[in-house]
Amino acid sequence: MTETLTVALAGNPNAGKTTLFNALTGLRQKVANFPGVTVERKTGRWDANGSLVDIIDLPGLYSLDATSIDEEIARKVLSGETDGIEIPGVVIAVVDATNLERNLYLVTQILEQETPVIVAMTMTDLFEEQGHEVDVAKLSEMLGAQVVQVDARTGRGLEELAAAALSVKRDTKTNPPIEFSDTENPIFRRYKQISDIVQASVRHTDRDAHAFSDKIDRVLTHRFFGLVILLAVLLLIFQVIFSWAALPMDLLDAGFGSLADAAKSVLPVGILADLVADGIIAGVGGVLIFLPQILLLFLFISVLEDSGYMARAAFLMDKLMSRVGLHGKAFLPLISSFACAIPGIMATRTIEDRRDRFATIMIAPFMSCSARLPVYTLMIAAFFSTQVVFGFLSLGAVIMLGMYLLGIVLAIVAAFIFKRTILKAPPPPFIMEMPPYRMPNIRTVFQNMLERSWLFIKRAGTVILAISIILWALAYFPRTSETPAGAGTEVAEQTGESEQLANSYAGMLGHAIEPVIEPLGFDWKIGVALIASFAAREVLVSTLSIIYNVGADANEESETLLSAIRDAKRSDGTPAWTPLTAVTLMVFFVIAMQCMSTVAVVRRETNSWSWPLFMVAHMTVLAYVAALITYQGGKFLGFG
């Protein structure tokens, strides 16, 4: 009986480990999490010269001495302490030739473990271009492990690597651990040994290996231009996300619309057709239409990471971020959250310290994401479309900017408070490698983008599906009349829909919360829309359309909906909406945690329910208080 060999890939971050893993496994990979933590576990199948080998890609790490979660996990896998993962038969230690000494630090630690080791040396071509020469035989001999030079792009050395991995035997293990005297610092001792090895096996010539990256950095991390360029990069990303994603989003929207229609025509009229069309397709579709934006955002994040620019952005912004107790690496996740909090929250994985990471996750939803735009647009179009301030600025634009700023200010305040209370910690260390600039590897970038987006889609198929059905049921039951929908004229149908909603559980909830939202200037109809929009913010628009009888297909720019909102009356005949109500509603939407996808992601990333629930609770309370202050303050000052 032959047993499948399991190989673990270990190496420093930026050593080329991911590229090698992708080259070895192709598309035969799986991504999951290590048990109990949100560290990604990538496994794959490697066709090693005809023998199938299981590969597990360990998180990038600098040392086995467990100061971070990643290191703890890697150490456990290598020593066979992780549940459900067998101790690997072979470890392939990936080292970057251009950064040999520091990379070998980890290798010498791995060599002291029991598992046989093969060293895969990447970027040797670059190293040689820089004027160095490696004596591979000498290096192998001194390390006591076979060293194979590989190039994942061209495939050079991969066969040799396979042969080496298949032939190395556990019992041929010959590395005794380095012996330390009691007085010696083990880290110094190890670097001393490495220095001896490198001096004996590498010949240097005098050439500046960093000339290229340094030249780029003279501009990109320049005191002034560095910041200007960072701003320009962000603007470009947003421009692309909003303009390129618009068309596919419209197409998806239309696609889900026709799918719902098709479902209604195929299925027999009744509850099942309504559930499928209005509950499942509309609910899941409403979230999935953000997929183009999310794909693009993940694409940019992957490119920024893979090229080395991400580290520069963190370097540039760390001082500002540290003022509120956050890490420089929190900057880009927070900026991404302006498009969508989901990629932003997932991008916080690069922040090592748990408390820093959680603080970043907790404030990311304060950034005004693209789902708030339809709400802001609707309110501004209904009440502030014509006014100007200072003679030339459109009042709508000023209000819009105000909403974005409100979110940013609250995020800063919240971070400040969290880092001093529940996530209290000494200022985190900032010890971050600045990898040389590299042309992003297309395969790595796309695989990254697709993996992360797939997680989003999977959630849409589970949690979001369930919540959509619940919300649908709340609006659908109890039935006002048994007249099947679609029987009468369109007007009758719409009147039917809004009556149905008024008498449904959602309508009852709207009435029930009316005393609570009355001080915010909201009536029960707005209450229904608020409840529905806890699933996803933009649902407000379609819910208001149903309530005001203009049909669920109306969007934030349709005149019928705008005039319906302007003309809506309460039962006592006063207008249901005033400009002040509109501003109050926008303030509520800036702050409240109305996005079930984000809740699901936070649940996954924090691996607990308490964080997402706490997030929903504190943001909702804060939103209520802020809306109350806005409305009552506004009334006191004579607006509305």
Next chain:
Amino acid sequence: MTATLSKVPDGGFARVKAVVGEEPISKRLMEMGIVPGVSIKVVKSAPFGDPIEIRVLGYNLAIRRNEAATIHIDLTDE
């Protein structure tokens, strides 16, 4: 007074004498190759003066001035 890395101007060179901060930060600095005898170049400071970018063992590392202040050094010419 002991010279520390946080006082080295941009473009300056230094040789490490000791890392005196608390664990786990000092340990991480040492694991990254900042051990006695190693020479360091301060490449540049970030726009707001902090963090700083240094070159050690042929690669570039960003650390905050707080951390740099725990690294005792001798100034060198290169």
